[in-house]
Amino acid sequence: MKFRRKATQETAAQTAGAAAASEQSAPTTGPFDVSEIRDDIERIDVGALLVAPVEGLELRLQVNEQTEEVGAAMLAGPEGAMELQAYAAPTSGGLWDEVRPQIAADVARRGGASEEREGDFGTELLCRVPAQLADGSEGFQPSRIIAVERGRWMLRATLLGRPAMDSEAAQVWEHALRLVAVRRGVGAMPVGKQIPLVLPAEARRD
Numbered sequence: 307m308k309f310r311r312k313a314t315q316e317t318a319a320q321t322a323g324a325a326a327a328s329e330q331s332a333p334t335t336g337p338f339d340v341s342e343i344r345d346d347i348e349r350i351d352v353g354a355l356l357v358a359p360v361e362g363l364e365l366r367l368q369v370n371e372q373t374e375e376v377g378a379a380m381l382a383g384p385e386g387a388m389e390l391q392a393y394a395a396p397t398s399g400g401l402w403d404e405v406r407p408q409i410a411a412d413v414a415r416r417g418g419a420s421e422e423r424e425g426d427f428g429t430e431l432l433c434r435v436p437a438q439l440a441d442g443s444e445g446f447q448p449s450r451i452i453a454v455e456r457g458r459w460m461l462r463a464t465l466l467g468r469p470a471m472d473s474e475a476a477q478v479w480e481h482a483l484r485l486v487a488v489r490r491g492v493g494a495m496p497v498g499k500q501i502p503l504v505l506p507a508e509a510r511r512d
Contacts, residue, residue, distance in 0.1 A: 335484050337461050337483060337488060338487040338488070339456055339457055340487045340488065340489040342487070343487050350506065351506065352367065352376065352379055352505070353376070353501070353503045354392040354500075354503050355392060355487070355489070356486070356488075356489065357379060360381070360481065360482040362478060363382065363482060365381060366382055367380070367505055374505075376502075376503035377391075378390060378391050379503060381482055383479075385467055385468040385469060386466050387465075388465050388479045389463070390462070390463055390486065391503075392460070393459065393498055394460075394490070394498065394501060395455055395460040395497060396497055397458055400455075401497065401498065402428075402453040402455055405453070405460075405462075406422065406453075409431060413435055417435070417436045418435035419433070420432060420433040426480070427452045427453070427454055428452075430450060430451060430452050430453075433449045433450075433451065434447070434449075435447050435449075448467075448470040448471050449466055450464070450469070450470040450471075450476070451463070451464050451465075454483075456488075457490065461488050488501070
């Protein structure tokens with residue numbers, strides 16, 4: 307869907323209620339916890355994620371047609387895309403350290419290759435997996451996986467296309483990532499379980 311500047315009353319109430327308690331400790335750059343939002347940006351609420359509008363990018367939701375469950379949120383542009391998913395994590399952190407080797411092993415099973423590198427968000431994973439290209443020829447699909455852990459959640463962002471390979475092209479997606487807020491919820495969840503996304507009334511299925 308195209309971004310629409312619309313905020314829910316629930317989000318505004320949560321933000322206002324948490325502001326007084328944690329004003330001094332809130333980070334100045336995101337991704338944020340929903341309780342840490344201190345700006346007046348009207349984000350699109352898709353459950354686990356609140357996504358800010360960024361010029362040139364379109365928000366799409368990946369929906370399982372059989373179950374009607376939303377699997378991921380995706381910011382798409384002319385040169386690529388960024389897939390966003392949030393997961394329950396331990397307060398002590400360390401989930402990304404456990405998940406990275408699993409992703410690398412899966413890439414290797416699919417005939418691809420991966421490598422770790424340090425970036426602005428911490429340790430990232432660069433992957434290349436065999437894929438059929440748009441012209442029908444065989445090639446590789448590049449991806450760059452970023453993870454941010456804070457509190458009881460981990461946000462995973464997967465850059466696809468040119469932004470996965472070109473740091474300059476990735477800047478707009480990195481900016482969008484810094485504006486994302488995560489709503490973990492207060493209920494108990496198994497570590498590593500994806501925090502549910504929902505389909506807003508105005509969203510179109512992709």
